[in-house]
Amino acid sequence: MKLFIDTADLKEIEQIASWGVLAGVTTNPSLLAAVDGDEVSIYRRITELVDGPISAEVVADNREDMVTEGRRLAALHPNIVVKLPTSEEGLQATSVLAGEGIRVNMTLCFTATQALLAAAAGARFVSPFVGRYDDIGNDGIEALRETVDALMGSAYEVEVLAASIRSPIHVIEAAKMGADIATIPPKVFHQMLKHPLTDAGNQKFNEDAAARRARQGG
């Protein structure tokens, strides 16, 4: 499973990108609203930090405006993927943009039926939301599993991009069920890495190495 980062915070992207683990980036209007700066400059900087699909979301409510904004975003860089909601207007715009060779990531996807429609409309990525199901007391992992199963062996070139990830458990479960990608908040990346036994073991190794050097007069 490929790992994307879900943020528009350039410092967070730069830090996790330094680990050598990122295959792409996803943003959305809320994540963009959380950072200052010119939108185009932010997207352009992200394409410099991570060499992979960079999702930039359209903010419009009709096909024509979605298509116009999608073309504008796609023209910023070859790695820009246009993000559209899994709505009727989003499907309409996806089929137009996909027909022009522009890659689309259909987001706010909550059911396997929505995912099937997104794939059929030409979306290259489908983003089933996990955490927002959990937020209302439902089982986001089971919903994701249904979408992964439904798109398994799809006749279309589409990748399941697990989104709305809230914990390392979500990442593990997405990987175990065969999701193609998980887009992960910076905080969860740190949770994935950190373990007290690693820290304690590393400290002990360093102490023992220092003690040996001292004995050797090093």
Ligand code: G3P
């Ligand atoms: O960016 C799409 C998705 O990952 C957002 O997730 O945390 O707002 O439910 P969240």
